[in-house]
Amino acid sequence: MSVLVKDLVKIYGTQHAVDGISFTAAKGQITGFLGPNGAGKSTTMKIATCFIPPSSGSVEVCGYNVETSPIEVRQQIGYLPEHNPLYLDMYVQEYLKFAGGLYGMKGTSLQKRIVEMIELCGLGVEQYKKIGALSKGYRQRVGLAQALIHDPQVLILDEPTTGLDPNQILEIRKVIKSIAKDKTVIFSTHIMQEVQALCDQVIIINKGRIVADKTIAEIRNLNTAVKIIRLEFTEQVEITQFNAFEFVSDARHIQGNVYELIVTTEADTRPLIFKACAEKGWTLIEMKVEEQSLESVFRELTSKI
Amino acid sequence: MWNIFQKEIAVFLNSLIAYLVILVFLTFIGIFMWVLPESSILDYGYAEMDTLFSYGPLAFLLLIPAITMRSFAEEKKDGTIELLLTKPISDWSLLLGKYLSACALVAFALVPTILYYISVYKLGKPVGNIDSAAVGSSYIGLFLLGCVYTSAGIFASSISSNQIVSFIIALLLCYLIYNGFNHLASLDLWEGSAVTLLPFGLDYHYNALSKGVVDSRNVFYFLTVIGIMLLSTQLILSSRKW
Numbered sequence: 001m002s003v004l005v006k007d008l009v010k011i012y013g014t015q016h017a018v019d020g021i022s023f024t025a026a027k028g029q030i031t032g033f034l035g036p037n038g039a040g041k042s043t044t045m046k047i048a049t050c051f052i053p054p055s056s057g058s059v060e061v062c063g064y065n066v067e068t069s070p071i072e073v074r075q076q077i078g079y080l081p082e083h084n085p086l087y088l089d090m091y092v093q094e095y096l097k098f099a100g101g102l103y104g105m106k107g108t109s110l111q112k113r114i115v116e117m118i119e120l121c122g123l124g125v126e127q128y129k130k131i132g133a134l135s136k137g138y139r140q141r142v143g144l145a146q147a148l149i150h151d152p153q154v155l156i157l158d159e160p161t162t163g164l165d166p167n168q169i170l171e172i173r174k175v176i177k178s179i180a181k182d183k184t185v186i187f188s189t190h191i192m193q194e195v196q197a198l199c200d201q202v203i204i205i206n207k208g209r210i211v212a213d214k215t216i217a218e219i220r221n222l223n224t225a226v227k228i229i230r231l232e233f234t235e236q237v238e239i240t241q242f243n244a245f246e247f248v249s250d251a252r253h254i255q256g257n258v259y260e261l262i263v264t265t266e267a268d269t270r271p272l273i274f275k276a277c278a279e280k281g282w283t284l285i286e287m288k289v290e291e292q293s294l295e296s297v298f299r300e301l302t303s304k305i
Numbered sequence: 306m307w308n309i310f311q312k313e314i315a316v317f318l319n320s321l322i323a324y325l326v327i328l329v330f331l332t333f334i335g336i337f338m339w340v341l342p343e344s345s346i347l348d349y350g351y352a353e354m355d356t357l358f359s360y361g362p363l364a365f366l367l368l369i370p371a372i373t374m375r376s377f378a379e380e381k382k383d384g385t386i387e388l389l390l391t392k393p394i395s396d397w398s399l400l401l402g403k404y405l406s407a408c409a410l411v412a413f414a415l416v417p418t419i420l421y422y423i424s425v426y427k428l429g430k431p432v433g434n435i436d437s438a439a440v441g442s443s444y445i446g447l448f449l450l451g452c453v454y455t456s457a458g459i460f461a462s463s464i465s466s467n468q469i470v471s472f473i474i475a476l477l478l479c480y481l482i483y484n485g486f487n488h489l490a491s492l493d494l495w496e497g498s499a500v501t502l503l504p505f506g507l508d509y510h511y512n513a514l515s516k517g518v519v520d521s522r523n524v525f526y527f528l529t530v531i532g533i534m535l536l537s538t539q540l541i542l543s544s545r546k547w
Binding site: 046049050051052071072074075077079081083085086087088089090094098099101102103104146 | 309394
């Protein structure tokens with residue numbers, strides 16, 4: 001296991017920012033770290049990159065413990081902090097050279113690597129500019145190039161796509177996806193679609209605790225098992241009669257002539273519902289299955305506590 | 306450490322700070338040495354460099370905090386400190402890289418004043434009638450004093466993320482180290498033991514060095530103050546771990 005987090009706790013004053021988190025992130029996988037603001041995502045990442053120490057518990061990166069061998073851990077990790085801090089007065093190449101130098105790279109191998117990174121991150125046209133003159137999307141690419149310069153085993157990205165436009169988001173995702181094959185990637189986000197688009201494993205955390213640690217397939221199954229069917233009639237009806245059906249867990253009135261059925265089966269129940277309405281003489285004018293997205297799973301999981 | 310050193314020097318050179326500091330320093334010292342009648346060598350008539358070495362500490366008092374104020378404060382404000390501290394380098398190599406680069410800038414500012422020495426040397430009657438040993442040891446003293454100010458400035462920069470706060474703290478700290486003990490000793494409290502306070506001040510050791518003898522005790526004093534300042538800075542840096 002590339003990154004192994006065990007019973008991690010971080011206390012700021014009296015506040016438990018991270019409260020007993022344990023998970024593993026495997027090589028070759030993209031792990032999405034999902035949670036509302038202030039859930040403890042960034043704190044966990046800061047601990048894993050040896051910026052701050054844990055209050056208790058441990059983090060191991062490629063077999064090195066963050067507290068006992070921080071220099072080795074940092075050598076393994078490429079890190080893009082939240083808000084992507086950069087030296088705005090530096091030129092793109094100069095900055096990448098500086099970053100590579102800090103990882104002990106030098107000479108022609110570093111120069112070659114810089115050229116590769118500029119290519120990979122699509123910085124070609126902007127490579128001779130000062131970082132301060134770049135747009136936010138390009139700055140993000142510089143941040144990513146900087147994190148990848150030493151070909152790290154583990155890549156930790158803290159909200160790499162915030163503040164970017166949809167095209168830029170897609171491009172950054174493409175870069176992340178293309179490098180993930182032989183690396184461990186952990187990235188945090190609060191955008192659900194991103195997780196669905198990128199991740200193999202999803203860890204949802206809320207208030208410092210893990211509320212779900214599942215593969216993306218498991219999350220999808222979680223979705224399909226519960227469906228919401230929205231019905232509209234021409235008149236008011238006795239919707240509670242639907243409770244007679246085994247697959248309906250709840251039937252409720254929304255507003256006017258609109259009703260909702262919560263259906264707990266993977267099978268398509270729409271024909272049955274239509275026939276039942278016809279038998280009762282109710283005029284059904286609209287029936288819609290609302291896909292329960294990861295978004296609603298997330299909402300459900302993070303609003304419980 | 307070498308990477309940080311290079312980067313800091315590049316920042317100095319790219320951001321006008323270096324040129325400005327050297328220019329202001331040389332202009333300030335130049336005016337006092339050659340133009341103003343009260344301190345000018347030409348009016349005074351003695352082949353000495355005392356003007357440089359008595360006004361130098363004052364010029365450094367203003368300029369060095371200006372050099373060092375951004376050192377850590379800016380990194381903290383921009384968040385780039387997080388980048389540096391998550392790279393595989395120790396706190397010490399970061400700290401020393403920054404410290405030594407500022408010291409190098411102080412040295413750069415001093416180098417052109419050798420021209421003043423050459424001028425005075427040539428103006429002497431007979432030519433070369435100048436106490437070169439005293440000048441040499443004074444240079445060492447002034448450079449070491451600059452290094453002490455730099456360490457205090459770096460420390461001040463590490464305790465705040467606001468450059469102006471850093472500047473003012475550095476200014477205060479440098480002045481206290483330089484002259485604070487003299488002021489303290491002048492208070493009417495010590496009943497004759499005031500003299501024992503003086504060796505704690507930087508001024509005492511700086512003056513001792515200007516006499517032409519490099520005494521290890523004086524050098525040791527400078528190195529001790531630098532050591533204390535850098536250790537305190539390292540402590541502040543690692544305080545994120547508490």
